[in-house]
């Protein structure tokens with residue numbers, strides 16, 4: 453492990469109260485966040501810290517579910533009363549929780565602003581993405597090529 457690496461682990465909940473592990477690793481150039489559901493990776497984000505602030509390079513909640521259990525295992529799990537995993541991890545509030553975590557951590561560390569860009573890969577399937585950031589406190593750049601928040 454790099455001696456400058458710092459790892460912060462926290463728990464977040466989806467909108468049904470299910471609990472997930474969020475691990476944030478600090479590198480010299482930024483942060484790497486990994487969200488997991490009982491050990492299975494279900495989301496991630498990469499942020500770069502620069503002189504202008506924090507740049508969110510990628511924020512991603514996986515769909516379909518990161519851990520694909522075979523049906524018979526899922527069925528057995530239900531019979532034994534194991535926790536049933538969501539079919540998809542999107543629209544459960546997890547992206548919002550991760551974004552909120554990034555904003556709070558940036559504030560705690562005295563970072564002055566956060567920004568990011570929209571790529572066609574993301575806005576193509578989800579044209580409402582700028583609106584998603586706007587509702588979560590970000591300003592959308594006039595050419596809609598990106599978003600920012602002054603802290």
Ligand SMILES: CC(C)(COP(=O)(O)OP(=O)(O)OC[C@H]1O[C@@H](n2cnc3c(N)ncnc32)[C@H](O)[C@@H]1OP(=O)(O)O)[C@@H](O)C(=O)NCCC(=O)NCCS
Nearest residue numbers: 511512513542543544545546547548549569574578580584
């Ligand atoms: C954008 C993304 C991170 C959102 O994460 P999420 O956990 O699904 O989002 P949340 O559950 O917190 O919020 C969902 C909200 O967005 C709305 N929404 C609109 N279109 C949506 C879509 N295609 N997918 C998910 N949510 C969508 C939902 O209706 C919901 O609104 P509500 O909170 O008012 O009910 C996730 O959809 C994703 O990984 N997308 C692909 C990668 C991407 O585009 N990343 C952003 C790069 S800038």
